[in-house]
Amino acid sequence: MRHILSVLVNNQPRVLARVASLVGQRNFNIESISVGESEEPGLSRMVIVTNGDKHTMEQVSKQLHKLIDVIKVQNLSADSVVERELLLVKVGASPASRTEISGIVEPFRASIVDVGPSSLMVQATGERSKLDAMIELLRPYGIKEIARTGVTALARGMSRQKAISS
Structure with missing residues (x-):
């Protein structure tokens, strides 16, 4: 579990x-x-x-x-939690494919944060499954690098708090 x-x-x-x-x-x-x-x-x-x-x-x-x-x-x-992860992914992108890639990342509320001669860097935040889905859609363009922060999370405001202080 x-x-x-x-x-x-x-x-x-x-x-x-x-x-x-x-x-x-x-x-x-x-x-x-x-x-x-x-x-x-x-x-x-x-x-x-x-x-x-x-x-x-x-x-x-x-x-x-x-x-x-x-x-x-x-x-x-x-508890009921809000969990998020940050993803940076560098994707191979010719000038001709940039609009297409932009159309893929937009529904994920991701943004293009860097443009190189033959690549784009995309920044996205969300739950792991959402980020995994976006990576799979970008894979055919050639993923050059991926950096992920790992999960960060907090209990929602109305969650029961099972904290034990030392």
């Missing part, structure tokens, strides 16, 4: 490494991890996407709480 963990941590060196190591020691593959400043000065929010059963994820949450720099762990999987 897919799980999204939101982990509020002190913004200190090596915290990311300790959190990732702890999850890896439990034999979980991290599908994605994103980290950035939070609403509180000095704190960062990590959003970790992984797979595992409910019992094991509870154990991972308990172990995360034991880390000194972890302030709060929230399993967003049980």
